[in-house]
Amino acid sequence: MDPSALMAEIESLKTKMAEQEELNAATFDTLFIILSAIIISFMQGGLALLEAGMVASKNVQHILMKNLFDVCFGTIAFWLVGYAFAFGDDTGIGFIGMSEFAGIWPDIVNRDWFFLWTFCTVTASIISGALAERTDFRAYAWFVLVECAIVFPVLLHWGWHPDGWLLHLDPISYKDFAGAGLVHFHSGTMAFMGAWLVGPRLGRFDPAVDQSRFKPHNVPLYILGVFALWMGWYSFNTGSNFGISRGGYEVVSVIAANTTLSGTLGAVTCFVIESYLNRKELTYDLEALANGVLSGLVAICGGCNSMYPWGAVLTGIGAGISFILFKYLCFWIKVDDPLGASAVHGAAGFWGVFMAGLLNKETGGMPMQVAAQFIGLASVLAWSVCWSLAIWLPCKWMGIMRCPPEEEEIGQDVHLHGGSGYRYHMDALPGEVIETCSPRNLGVENKLTAPSSENGHEAKV
Numbered sequence: 001m002d003p004s005a006l007m008a009e010i011e012s013l014k015t016k017m018a019e020q021e022e023l024n025a026a027t028f029d030t031l032f033i034i035l036s037a038i039i040i041s042f043m044q045g046g047l048a049l050l051e052a053g054m055v056a057s058k059n060v061q062h063i064l065m066k067n068l069f070d071v072c073f074g075t076i077a078f079w080l081v082g083y084a085f086a087f088g089d090d091t092g093i094g095f096i097g098m099s100e101f102a103g104i105w106p107d108i109v110n111r112d113w114f115f116l117w118t119f120c121t122v123t124a125s126i127i128s129g130a131l132a133e134r135t136d137f138r139a140y141a142w143f144v145l146v147e148c149a150i151v152f153p154v155l156l157h158w159g160w161h162p163d164g165w166l167l168h169l170d171p172i173s174y175k176d177f178a179g180a181g182l183v184h185f186h187s188g189t190m191a192f193m194g195a196w197l198v199g200p201r202l203g204r205f206d207p208a209v210d211q212s213r214f215k216p217h218n219v220p221l222y223i224l225g226v227f228a229l230w231m232g233w234y235s236f237n238t239g240s241n242f243g244i245s246r247g248g249y250e251v252v253s254v255i256a257a258n259t260t261l262s263g264t265l266g267a268v269t270c271f272v273i274e275s276y277l278n279r280k281e282l283t284y285d286l287e288a289l290a291n292g293v294l295s296g297l298v299a300i301c302g303g304c305n306s307m308y309p310w311g312a313v314l315t316g317i318g319a320g321i322s323f324i325l326f327k328y329l330c331f332w333i334k335v336d337d338p339l340g341a342s343a344v345h346g347a348a349g350f351w352g353v354f355m356a357g358l359l360n361k362e363t364g365g366m367p368m369q370v371a372a373q374f375i376g377l378a379s380v381l382a383w384s385v386c387w388s389l390a391i392w393l394p395c396k397w398m399g400i401m402r403c404p405p406e407e408e409e410i411g412q413d414v415h416l417h418g419g420s421g422y423r424y425h426m427d428a429l430p431g432e433v434i435e436t437c438s439p440r441n442l443g444v445e446n447k448l449t450a451p452s453s454e455n456g457h458e459a460k461v
Contacts, residue, residue: 029243030108033115036239040118043232044071047125050225051132053218054339058411059133060217060421066140070124073141074148078120079103083113086153087161094165097157115239116156119179120148123187129339130191134201136403137416139395143194151190151387155182155380166376172368174376175360178240180302180352181376186384188346191337192330193388198402200336202409214338219286226290233297234259237304251305258304259297262316266296266348269320288324291340295323295348302349303356311359315352322347353377 048067052060080102088097100109124147131140158164159174159182166174176182203209216222237259238252270292274285299319300312307315323340326347330337337343357373358364395401407415414420 025243025245029245029248030111032244033111033239033242036235037115037118039235040115040122040232040239043118043122043229043236044125046225046228046230046232047122047129048225049221049228051129051339053220053222053225054129054216055132056213056411057217057422058413058420060413061417062137062412063128063132064421065417066128066137067125069141070128070144071121074121074124074144075117077145077149078117078153079113081149082120082153083116084153085150086116086156087112090157090161090163094161094163094168095157096154097161115242119156119183119236120152123152123183124148126184126187126341126345127191127194129341130195130337131198132338133412134402134408135194135198136395136400138400139392139402142395143391146387146391147190151383152186155186155383158182158379159376166372166379169372169375172363172366172372174372175306175356175363175369176302176353176376177305177356178237178301180299180349180356181380184298184301184345184349185353185377186349186380188342188344188349189381189384190388192335192342192346193385194392195330195337195342196335197388197392197396200334201338202405204336205331205334216287223286223290226293230263230293230297233263237301241305255304257309258307258312259300261309261312262300262304262319263293263296265313265316266294266299266320266323267292269317270295270324273320273324287340291323291327291344292320294344295319298345298348299352299355302352303360306356306360306362308359308361311355311364314359315355318351318355319348322351350377 044067048064051063051067055063083105084099084101085096088099088101090096091098103110103113105113124144127143127147128140159166159176161167174181201214204211204214234256238255241248241251241255244252267289270288271285274288278285296316296319299315299322300307303311303315323343326343327340330340330342335342353373353376354370357369360369363369392401403412403415411420
């Protein structure tokens with residue numbers, strides 16, 4: 001065989017092998033991204049469980065409807081214009097994209113849109129918790145559409161688009177791998193602003209009112225939600241690597257380990273602090289343990305791919321402390337955040353962005369890197385505060401920010417959905433059976449209790 005022909009055949013074979021390798025890598029990466037997005041989308045289920053358990057039983061249907069509304073209407077907004085503003089061709093100044101509207105993009109872009117859609121709708125649902133139990137649904141619906149169409153997508157463009165201005169800071173760019181700042185600090189800031197603008201729930205912070213009525217009405221639901229979120233967080237962080245080929249499998253291994261360490265250390269820190277604060281009563285705070293997990297998971301999003309394990313430990317500890325401090329600050333200034341979203345996502349997200357710059361394996365501790373992180377935080381804060389005012393102040397002026405007092409008192413389930421979110425067995429019994437079996441007619445002391453339609457705690461039957 002002619003040597004030149006043989007060499008040509010070998011080169012052709014090498015080319016085909018390289019092409020096949022590229023195809024295999026793209027296939028595996030696409031599968032990884034799609035599966036990650038599917039798992040992340042179930043974080044909506046975790047948020048639904050958590051929020052349903054945290055609110056009063058009289059508002060369960062309404063909070064669940066708001067979460068489903070986020071997903072459905074937020075999807076339309078993100079598909080029509082949101083993705084274009086986030087990842088369309090840059091206008092030249094790194095501020096916003098202006099192409100690929102309404103699904104007019106190459107087929108492969110559907111993969112990226114699907115993954116980022118989960119981030120967008122989860123962000124809106126996080127904010128909803130701070131507005132629970134007293135917000136007019138019209139104001140909330142308006143917020144969801146603007147958040148998913150404009151507010152969150154523009155932040156994505158700044159921090160994650162190749163031409164975004166935060167990635168072109170000189171000499172070192174802003175680092176936020178999975179959204180400690182762009183997702184969580186942003187959502188925590190808007191949650192705080194929303195809770196402040198709408199005002200506290202009736203009776204909250206009133207010393208004459210029993211404050212136990214504002215505790216979770218269904219702890220099992222709440223804790224199941226925390227576990228579901230924790231599991232989804234692994235895909236939230238590992239999926240942000242956008243692949244496992246070409247060494248990506250090593251990166252996602254680091255991410256998974258760091259996510260675990262930070263979440264658990266956040267929980268341990270909160271539990272220890274609250275146990276110490278409650279040492280005289282000898283009580284243990286389950287909410288602190290659960291919120292500590294979430295705070296640690298939030299904080300590690302910033303640098304989960306670029307920290308050593310000891311960095312994840314420090315990040316989790318600091319996240320737990322940040323949550324505790326901000327929780328008590330909100331109580332002191334009387335900002336009513338029913339789910340603690342501003343503390344879990346805002347305070348811990350701030351800490352996570354800072355630690356992502358301080359403990360980065362390559363640039364950690366460099367003054368310019370820390371400065372870049374604070375520039376990013378300041379820009380996210382300013383953007384979130386301005387849009388919070390732009391969205392909710394007009395609603396407040398028009399009188400549609402807060403639901404009427406009678407709706408809040410009786411519960412949004414009865415007022416807006418035609419009845420309670422729960423059906424109890426005794427409701428289905430004939431009236432004469434209930435009367436015959438009542439403690440009064442049986443001569444039994446009236447100690448039978450059932451969940452109250454007012455606040456989910458015990459009420460006399």
